[in-house]
Amino acid sequence: MLYQIILSGLTVGAIYALIAIGFTIVFSTVRIVNFAHGEFVMAGGMIYAYLSAVHGMPVFPAVAIAIGACVVLALLVYELGLASMDKDNHIAQVMITLGVGITLKGLAQIFIGKDTQFPPAFSAGGPLAVGGATIPYQMLWIVGALAVLMLGLYMLLHHTRVGKGMMAVSINHYAATLMGISPRRSAVIAFMLAGLIGGAAGTLLAPVASAHYDNGIFLGIKGFAAAILGGLGSPLGAVVGGLILGLTESVTAGYISSVYKDAVSLVLLLAILLIRPQGLIGKRLPQKF
Amino acid sequence: MVSKHGLSSQLSRARLALAAVALAATMGVHAQDVIKIGAIYAASGPLSLMGVPEERGLRMKVDEINKAGGINGKKVELIVYDSEGNTAKAAQQARRLIESDKVLAILGPSSSGESLQILPIANESRIVLIAHAGTEKMTNPVTSWVFNTPPTDRVVAAHLLSVFKKRGITQLALMSAADGFGQSGANAVKELAPKYGVTVARHEEFNRTDPDMTAQVLKVKDSPAQAMLVWSSFPAPTIIAKNAAAVGYNKPMYNSYAAASKDLLVQAGPAAEGSFVSSMRLLAPDTLKAGDPLRTAVQKIYNDYRAKYNEQPATFVAHSVDAMSIVEAAIKKINGPVTRENLRASMETVTHAGGNGIFRLSPTSHGLDPESQSMLLMVARGGQWVADE
Numbered sequence: 001m002l003y004q005i006i007l008s009g010l011t012v013g014a015i016y017a018l019i020a021i022g023f024t025i026v027f028s029t030v031r032i033v034n035f036a037h038g039e040f041v042m043a044g045g046m047i048y049a050y051l052s053a054v055h056g057m058p059v060f061p062a063v064a065i066a067i068g069a070c071v072v073l074a075l076l077v078y079e080l081g082l083a084s085m086d087k088d089n090h091i092a093q094v095m096i097t098l099g100v101g102i103t104l105k106g107l108a109q110i111f112i113g114k115d116t117q118f119p120p121a122f123s124a125g126g127p128l129a130v131g132g133a134t135i136p137y138q139m140l141w142i143v144g145a146l147a148v149l150m151l152g153l154y155m156l157l158h159h160t161r162v163g164k165g166m167m168a169v170s171i172n173h174y175a176a177t178l179m180g181i182s183p184r185r186s187a188v189i190a191f192m193l194a195g196l197i198g199g200a201a202g203t204l205l206a207p208v209a210s211a212h213y214d215n216g217i218f219l220g221i222k223g224f225a226a227a228i229l230g231g232l233g234s235p236l237g238a239v240v241g242g243l244i245l246g247l248t249e250s251v252t253a254g255y256i257s258s259v260y261k262d263a264v265s266l267v268l269l270l271a272i273l274l275i276r277p278q279g280l281i282g283k284r285l286p287q288k289f
Numbered sequence: 290m291v292s293k294h295g296l297s298s299q300l301s302r303a304r305l306a307l308a309a310v311a312l313a314a315t316m317g318v319h320a321q322d323v324i325k326i327g328a329i330y331a332a333s334g335p336l337s338l339m340g341v342p343e344e345r346g347l348r349m350k351v352d353e354i355n356k357a358g359g360i361n362g363k364k365v366e367l368i369v370y371d372s373e374g375n376t377a378k379a380a381q382q383a384r385r386l387i388e389s390d391k392v393l394a395i396l397g398p399s400s401s402g403e404s405l406q407i408l409p410i411a412n413e414s415r416i417v418l419i420a421h422a423g424t425e426k427m428t429n430p431v432t433s434w435v436f437n438t439p440p441t442d443r444v445v446a447a448h449l450l451s452v453f454k455k456r457g458i459t460q461l462a463l464m465s466a467a468d469g470f471g472q473s474g475a476n477a478v479k480e481l482a483p484k485y486g487v488t489v490a491r492h493e494e495f496n497r498t499d500p501d502m503t504a505q506v507l508k509v510k511d512s513p514a515q516a517m518l519v520w521s522s523f524p525a526p527t528i529i530a531k532n533a534a535a536v537g538y539n540k541p542m543y544n545s546y547a548a549a550s551k552d553l554l555v556q557a558g559p560a561a562e563g564s565f566v567s568s569m570r571l572l573a574p575d576t577l578k579a580g581d582p583l584r585t586a587v588q589k590i591y592n593d594y595r596a597k598y599n600e601q602p603a604t605f606v607a608h609s610v611d612a613m614s615i616v617e618a619a620i621k622k623i624n625g626p627v628t629r630e631n632l633r634a635s636m637e638t639v640t641h642a643g644g645n646g647i648f649r650l651s652p653t654s655h656g657l658d659p660e661s662q663s664m665l666l667m668v669a670r671g672g673q674w675v676a677d678e
Contacts, residue, residue: 001507004536008503015500114338116523118556127535134535208531209500210524210556214335218498254504258493259467 004133005254006247011139013246014146015209018201019223020230020238021153022194028170028233029183029190032093036077036101038220039108040195044070044202045211046108049117059122067199073104074195078188101216108213121207142204146239149197153235162189170233229269231282240280244268323366324359324620324627326351326613327386329379329397329407336374339605340399343421344369346590346606347396349597350613360620363627372398379403380410387414394632396612397421399605408435416629417636419615421608424473428656434633437656438611438645440569440663445546446477448664449518449567450485452543452678462491462514464505464529466521471497474520474545490514497525503532510538520545527556534560541565546664549604554672565677567664569604571644573674581676582662583642590644607644615641615648 019041026034044066051062081096126137157163168176169186177183202211205219222245230241245265252264272280328347331340351365359365368390372379379398386392387410394417398404404422411418411434418435420427425441453461463478465471475492482489491512493505506529509517517533517540519526526548533542534557542564544553549568553561566572570583574591577584590610594602619635620627637655641648646663648656657663668677 001511004507005504008501012501109335114335116527116552116556118524118527134537136531136535205500209498209528212498212524215498218496250501250504253493253495254507258495258505258508261494262467262496 001254003131005250007130007133007135009247009250010243011135011142011246012250013226013243014139014143015201015205015242016222016226016245017239017242018142018146018149018197018204019219020226020242021149021235022198022201023224023227024230024233024235024238025153025190025197026194027227029166029186030082030093031173032082032090032097033224033232034191034194035094035097035220036104037097037194037198038216038218038223039101039104040070040074040198040216041202041205041219041223042211042213042216043073043104043108044199045119045206045215046112046117046202046213047199048203049119049206049211050112052119053117059120062119063122063200063203066203067196070199070202071192071195074191074198075188078191083184083187101220105213105216112213114213116210116212117206118210119203119206122204136208138204138208142208145200145204149200150235150239153193156193157235166190225265225269228279229272231279234279234281234283237279237281244280322363324363325366325368325390325392326616327390327392327395328367328369328609329372329382329386329395329403330369330609331374331399331403332369332371334373334375336399338603339421340371340374342603342606343397343399343609345598346594346602347609347613349593350610353593354613354617360617361627368392372403374400374403376403376406380406383407383410383418384414387416393417393627393629394419394616396609396616401427404437408432411435415633417616417633419612421605421612423470428654431653431655435655436612436615436636436650438608438615438643438648439605440546440645440657440661442474442477442545443481444657444659444661444663445567446474446481447659448666449543449545450478450481450487452565452567452666453487453516454485458515458541459487460490460512460514461487462493462509462512462517463489464493464495464502464509464517464519464521466497466525467494468497468521470547471521478518478520495521495525495529497521497523499525500528501532502529503536505529506532506536506538510536514540516541516543518543518545519548522547523550523552524556526553527561530557530560530564543567546604549667549674551601551674554669554674558672561669562672564669566667566669566674568667568674569607569645569663570665570676571602571604571607573667573676576667576674576676577665578676582647583644586642587644611641611643611645611648614643615639615650 022037047066047069048062051057077100085093121138122141123137127134165181166186168181169183226242226245227238230237248265249261253261330344331337351367355364370382386395396419401422401424404420412432420437425443427437465475495502519529526544544566546567549566549572570587574587618639623631623635637650637652639650646657646661666677667674
């Protein structure tokens with residue numbers, strides 16, 4: 001039973017981590033919390049479910065289109081909503097992301113529908129038995145996708161000019177501008193990456209946990225909590241935060257009480273923030289200049 | 290000054306005359322020839338999954354009545370408002386139906402929250418309200434003017450517990466969602482369980498939208514419980530069925546009426562096979578036994594709805610069809626003028642076998658009760674719901 005609970009916790013944690021990365025990437029370059037991010041995840045799952053259920057599209061083309069649509073969506077959110085805003089008016093920017101989130105939810109409800117849908121898993125069969133415990137194949141896809149995306153993100157940030165530019169913007173906006181790096185371009189890329197990873201998370205999650213227009217808030221809160229726990233702004237922190245959050249929930253539900261599952265994880269979050277306000281892996285934020 | 294006064298008094302006289310004509314018109318034409326029924330449904334917004342089938346069911350029933358010549362020769366005129374599932378809006382619309390549309394009775398609204406908001410309004414304004422709410426607070430305690438057509442959590446819990454008793458299940462594991470619906474159901478089950486000799490050996494909770502309930506399922510698997518009862522709206526019942534299949538849970542799995550839909554079978558596939566649900570009969574009218582007391586009523590609603598809207602009716606359709614059928618029966622029984630007060634009194638004498646069960650309305654019962662045979666146990670067999678009683 002212990003193995004199974006740990007495995008379930010880690011796989012759920014991998015989902016939270018995938019969502020958390022989207023918050024973190026946008027925060028580190030644009031310095032705002034994108035509250036529409038949960039809706040990108042929702043949109044990924046909904047579009048995938050729509051394409052496979054209504055149009056009978058095979059799994060991988062449907063997933064690819066859903067993720068592509070989320071990238072475009074994220075790009076539009078930035079270009080139409082945020083790009084022209086006053087950079088220092090963070091409250092207004094955050095309010096825009098909230099408004100965009102509500103709009104996306106409404107659009108999904110009108111154009112895709114209100115039914116709870118479970119699109120097909122990426123590969124048939126399963127679950128896989130591992131030493132007395134079982135994992136559904138879809139969970140392996142989720143963990144695998146997390147590993148691949150993390151690796152890709154690491155390569156991008158540390159080994160390409162574009163990524164290094166984003167890091168520079170995240171460390172010091174003005175200095176980066178003076179060095180000829182465009183903060184706007186970094187922001188566009190950050191949003192597109194958030195759309196990509198968020199959309200991917202949505203398509204991966206939908207076969208196990210359903211696609212529904214109303215899921216975005218719940219998923220966004222879990223992902224945001226994971227990002228804060230690990231340290232907002234650090235991709236590695238997002239992964240660590242997500243895994244710890246998933247594991248805590250699962251162990252609490254399995255060994256203490258399922259009634260207090262969320263309370264225990266939130267108390268843990270508070271405790272960690274009291275001891276390390278920057279999160280487990282996060283660095284102290286540079287002061288505003 | 291004088292002429293102005295003269296003009297204004299002339300004007301007001303003209304207005305008075307107009308008002309008198311208008312009044313005579315409404316009294317003469319409307320009150321005599323039509324029966325105005327108001328309805329409030331969440332035809333849009335998140336609750337439209339319920340509101341749309343309810344409104345369609347009502348329109349279907351009213352068309353049928355009017356085609357047959359109306360009630361006692363009077364046509365039924367329907368005024369339907371869309372509450373969008375918003376309680377404040379539903380309350381405003383109720384007042385509008387009462388005061389400006391002057392309807393005889395109000396049907397709906399779709400949700401418990403809206404219905405509880407309108408309950409005191411109906412009693413103060415002295416108008417019959419036939420709600421479609423899941424909460425038993427609508428009719429317990431009974432208030433003079435408020436009726437309710439769906440079965441309540443208590444009715445469903447009593448049905449499931451009687452099944453457990455019959456099948457020798459004395460140790461039960463309860464899995465409920467950590468929301469209002471799950472808690473209300475869990476409380477009803479826990480409260481009634483001792484009466485049926487059932488012990489709740491384990492009680493686990495989860496969020497309705499949690500992506501994985503394996504930890505809770507494992508605790509249930511590890512417990513002495515002989516069966517699992519899941520009390521939650523979607524998607525949780527599907528996720529639990531899948532998780533249970535994955536960890537090899539092999540005892541019977543029961544679901545509340547919230548999972549009584551084709552969705553569970555489509556979504557969970559083979560993982561749902563063999564699981565049970567306590568449902569209204571409208572879920573599987575073709576599989577009802579020949580001697581079933583509600584077979585005719587249920588099959589009629591099912592066939593009429595399919596013929597008119599070309600789709601399978603959701604179980605909510607019976608809420609509004611039954612409500613309108615009861616109003617029809619009550620009006621027919623009125624001896625004297627059709628007024629709100631006479632309708633109320635007549636409602637309390639109606640017995641009606643509808644889609645949701647046998648209504649035996651009386652001054653002490655304004656809805657369904659555990660003896661109404663509302664619920665039927667269904668089992669998932671070969672990807673279909675089949676009556677199992």
